[in-house]
Amino acid sequence: MTLGRAATRRRWVFLVVPLVLAALAAVAASDIHDRLSYGGFIARDAESNRAAIAVRERIGRGGADVIAIYRNPRHTVGETVFRRAVEGSLASVPKGTIVSTMSYWSRELPLLASKDRHATAVLIMLAGADDTSRTASYHRLRPALRAAGFRIQYTGPIALVDGVAERGLADVNRARLIALPLVFALLLLIFRNLLAALLPVVIGGLSISITLGVLVLLNDVVEISAITLSLVTALGLALGVDAALFVVGRFREELAGRDSVSDAVSTACATAGRTVFFSGATMSGIALGFLLFPVGILRSIGVAAAIVITVSAVLSVTALPAALALLGPRLIARRLRPPRWKRAAGGEGPWARLAGAVMARPGHYTIGVLLTLLVLTAPFAHITLGFPDQRTLPADAPARLASEALQRDFALGGLDAVQVVVTVPHRLDTRTGQRTLTAWGNELIHLPGAGAGLIAATSQHSAVIYLTHDGSAEDPATRTLVQRIRALHPPDGGQVLVGGLSAMAQDTLQMLGRRLPWVLLSIAAFTYVLLLTTLRSVVLPAKALLVNALSIGASFGALVWIFQDGHLTWLVGAGRTGYIDVTQPVTMLILLIGLSTDYELLLLSRIREQYDATGDNAVAVSTGLQRSAPMITASAAVVLVVSAIFTTNGVILVKELSMGVFIAVALDASLVRALLVPAVMRMLGRANWWLPGTRKPRSQASGTSGGLVS
Secondary structure (H helix, E strand, O other), X not given: OXXXXXXHHOHHHHHHHHHHHHHHHHHHOOOHHHHOEOOOOOOOOOHHHHHHHHHHHHHOOXXXXXXXXXXXXXXXXXXXXXXXXXXXXXXXXXXXOEEEEEOOOOOOOHHHEEOOOOEEEEEEEEOOOOHHHHHHHHHHHHHHOOOOOOEEEEEOHHHHHHHHHHHHHHXXXXXXXXXXXXXXXXXXXXXXXXXXXXXHHHHHHHHHHHHHHHXXXXXXXXXXXXXXXXXXXXXXXXXXXXHHHHHXXXXXXXXXXXOOHHHHHHHHHHXXXXXXXXXXXXXXXXXXXXXXXXXXXXXXXXXXXXXXXXXXXXXXXXXXXXXXXXXXXXXXXXXXXXXXXXXXXXOOOHHHHHHHHHHXXXXXXXXXXXXXXXXXHHHHHHOOEEOOXXXXXXXXXXXXXXXXXXXXXXXXXXXXXXXXXXXXXXXXXXXXXXXXXXXXXXXXXXXXXXXXXXXXXXXXXXXXXXXXXXXOOOOHHHHHHHHHHHHOOOOOOOEEEEEOHHHHXXXXXXXXXXXXXXXXXHHHHHHHHHHHHHHOOOHHHHHHHHHHHHHHHHHHHHHHHHHHOOOOHHHHOOOOOOOEEOOHXXXXXXXXXXXXXXXXXXXXXXXXHHHHHHOOHHHHHHHHHHHHHHHHHHHHHHHHHHHHHHOOOOOHXXXXXXXXXXXXXXXXXXXXXXXXXXXXXXXXXXXXXXXOOOOOOHHHHOOOOOOOOO
């Protein structure tokens, strides 16, 4: 209550400070798109990443940050006019933009000419120490490449990442413009009061603005990926509005029963505000679990999520109570007519009837919900994980069209060729070195599943070879090929490094397999301790973790069924991918643990409050469900609206994550919190509240049941 009283007494300070911070943050983040990172998709010590570094540092050419495809319908690559046009175009690029190029004419490389010979692919290594600086070089390269009569397309790792960032940012801005008025309309329907509906939207907007400013300040310390802007915007809108919604709802409930605005603010802060704060602390701690993974983009997601969640929670217990104290009765005055069911039933609505049904037959509801969740989880058993490629982009994206043209028109194949960097003890400009490389290369191309090999470039002791294969990078046959190459004995005294999309996926998967159990163990311990502290029960935190696992598993299964297997893809505006991004399950797992714990805490805190007042488990569960379910449902509705809007994002990574959140929250609010949790708590009875060394609630000790509070 202390914070609530302070916000009431110094309301203008509590209001002005966040507004000033948001304004300063908006100025600092005005050029945030140019400051953020475009890399961090692979662990730095992964073999596939070391292979890419070896190409750049040991050989200095033969890599492909960008592949430029020159196409002319009238001339072929064998004509002088074709060669002059391409080489003249490359010569016009500003100095310091390109490190090296490799074309059809470099060493008469037939794989770099299209099958109809009307196009050629030029492999370009860009200047820059990291992906961010190489992306800046790419931005200088594109307007400089011109060739009269030629169509130029761009693909390659840098072109794809830039396309993802560009499309993602454009769709985020569009989603924000759509989401804000829709969320406001939804809150207006929930609160039936203009000011009450506006406050959570303002808190969500302030959360996003301040978070972006903080990310700009942290960018020099922690690598912040441009892709995280979608996450910050979605979480800021969803969780910022959610946190404020609970506090505003509790304030209106308290103010309706008393005359003192100050007392209503204090009680709202001590109850809903306390829950929101602990929920925010729990979710932030869970999000920081991403820092345990040595992958830049995962760490970036963790930092960004933790900041926006923390900012939302802090604003909800500081600036929001000050606004409540300032507006007071106007938040419930001139409200629209109450819903028809409330007018007809005298306040006993559907949640009261649902609570009664669950309390009457808890076993039936438990079995029914568990079977439903297990059926939804089943597709997760055949999940295929892969590394993001051109399919991450929409079908009409230029970089994706170029990638598909490369795969369709060139014998070299697409971007999923296996990259092999081999180092031999003898110099490659000697006969011994050449014989060693040739002998080992013959072993390489005769491996089962291997196609043609292209020696892209050599240095004194190293060579980079691109190996084609049938199928895509995530196919089991391709993964087996990568494993066979890695198992192939290197030249005596030499070294072999294997890279490419399939190798990246395998390296990431192995890293996650090593780290994930420890991350989950630490998150589970952290969540358990926080819930134990908040709920004062040994049993409820364990139940919360088990229930969360069920709902998250069901959302994973549904995601595989939709995106990987290709069911209902028309509904989400995507095509069948055939795989799920290798980092997506981890990202979803940690975020959904946080969201599920949030709803669990909001429900159980209200049940705990009722149990402390009555000492009767059945009454506490029933009354807690009645009083918290409307706000939890409203909160879930906000998240569903926001995630549905972000599902329209053209980038498949954002689309999958948004759809996963949508499914998880829908299941959580409808089946888990409304049915499964109350049913299980009804069956557990007084065991729910077991905590060694504690006394029974006063009303229970005195033998009173407390009665059902409506």
